[in-house]
Amino acid sequence: MKNSYEKNVISKATIDRLPLYFRTLRLSQVEGIEIISSEELGQRLGITPEQIRKDLASFGQFGKKGVGYYIKELISNVGKILGLDNHWHIAVIGVGHLGWALAHSRNFDSLGFKLVAMFDTDPNKIGQCIKGVEVLSLECLKEVMQEQTIHIGIITVPEFYAQGVADKLVAAGVRGIWNFAPMKINVPDTVRVINEDLSVGLSSLSFYLARQTEID
Amino acid sequence: MKNSYEKNVISKATIDRLPLYFRTLRLSQVEGIEIISSEELGQRLGITPEQIRKDLASFGQFGKKGVGYYIKELISNVGKILGLDNHWHIAVIGVGHLGWALAHSRNFDSLGFKLVAMFDTDPNKIGQCIKGVEVLSLECLKEVMQEQTIHIGIITVPEFYAQGVADKLVAAGVRGIWNFAPMKINVPDTVRVINEDLSVGLSSLSFYLARQTEID
Numbered sequence: 001m002k003n004s005y006e007k008n009v010i011s012k013a014t015i016d017r018l019p020l021y022f023r024t025l026r027l028s029q030v031e032g033i034e035i036i037s038s039e040e041l042g043q044r045l046g047i048t049p050e051q052i053r054k055d056l057a058s059f060g061q062f063g064k065k066g067v068g069y070y071i072k073e074l075i076s077n078v079g080k081i082l083g084l085d086n087h088w089h090i091a092v093i094g095v096g097h098l099g100w101a102l103a104h105s106r107n108f109d110s111l112g113f114k115l116v117a118m119f120d121t122d123p124n125k126i127g128q129c130i131k132g133v134e135v136l137s138l139e140c141l142k143e144v145m146q147e148q149t150i151h152i153g154i155i156t157v158p159e160f161y162a163q164g165v166a167d168k169l170v171a172a173g174v175r176g177i178w179n180f181a182p183m184k185i186n187v188p189d190t191v192r193v194i195n196e197d198l199s200v201g202l203s204s205l206s207f208y209l210a211r212q213t214e215i216d
Numbered sequence: 217m218k219n220s221y222e223k224n225v226i227s228k229a230t231i232d233r234l235p236l237y238f239r240t241l242r243l244s245q246v247e248g249i250e251i252i253s254s255e256e257l258g259q260r261l262g263i264t265p266e267q268i269r270k271d272l273a274s275f276g277q278f279g280k281k282g283v284g285y286y287i288k289e290l291i292s293n294v295g296k297i298l299g300l301d302n303h304w305h306i307a308v309i310g311v312g313h314l315g316w317a318l319a320h321s322r323n324f325d326s327l328g329f330k331l332v333a334m335f336d337t338d339p340n341k342i343g344q345c346i347k348g349v350e351v352l353s354l355e356c357l358k359e360v361m362q363e364q365t366i367h368i369g370i371i372t373v374p375e376f377y378a379q380g381v382a383d384k385l386v387a388a389g390v391r392g393i394w395n396f397a398p399m400k401i402n403v404p405d406t407v408r409v410i411n412e413d414l415s416v417g418l419s420s421l422s423f424y425l426a427r428q429t430e431i432d
Binding site: 197199212 | 231232234235236238239243260261262297298299300302304306312313314316317318320321323324327329367368375391392394398399400408410411412413414415416417418419420421422423424425426427428
């Protein structure tokens, strides 16, 4: 029997909340908590307990009524739902300030992602190492990607180069792209793209502060 | 007469899309485009033209039926809706790899945000300069924040320190916080917080790739 998420009936908003649940559960585990209620989880996340129960219920039967969720068990389950047990291989393309910061992020390691390659076109960057991974010339992309079975490419190049890099990633057989360039990149339907735009958060904040000013 | 957004009836999803519209409009302007239809805008963004028309209509009457939107005019209007004409002063607290990358970002300049201060506790970082702004000791936070009228604090410290930094920012009179630490920070209702979690994008990608594998 297929679960509901295999029929694609889960909303994007629910899927976007899963990583937040996963992170908060793991932080709670570090604090030594073994069982957590949807109320406590909700308070930590700023999400209603009803929403949390509804989101989790779309993936199966977790937790015990009147008791709460067993954290260790729920972490394992949510991790599997998110597919983190696949230990995806990732590559960063464009080792500028942002690419550099992402390559150093401990969050990704702790989620099970493995940085296996980095690429740039700048001769001053090629040869540098982060976490034992060397920055290679962009020209080697296809060859290296196939040797290392890279699943996910992270695009952190200036927008002018983003489509070209995406084309190279697609030609090399990438399955997913996490795109930080502020433009829509075109790829075949078989490749999944998540666009990340850091200016969105700051602009939303501006929106709320400006409204506050008007109200003051 | 109050507009609908002053009565808080605009959905968060609409507000989150505004910065995307703003960015895409500006990129289109750079390309020399003067008028754009909701269809073209939608194609560039991967959003339906109906959604775009609906979103923009919640803020006023823009564009001309059968013609499209005059880009220069719409940029100015969306910028004002987002409050970007306030030219907010921002400060980065925690000049690690991510703080460093954010401080260098040209996106924020181009949106009208002005980086006016950076803080860290590491003596090796204090005194370094980015874009003519010096990294100062976290101890000077309150004093500097009041001198410079800093509106927005960007928290890029490790999670263990995040609440302490938030408390300092609040005590110094900050109005908004953009929080990259993977935890909920507690602040008074008068301070607006936007939480940013970079692992969400990558985890969502994992979710979709894992489903693809099951389908294959």
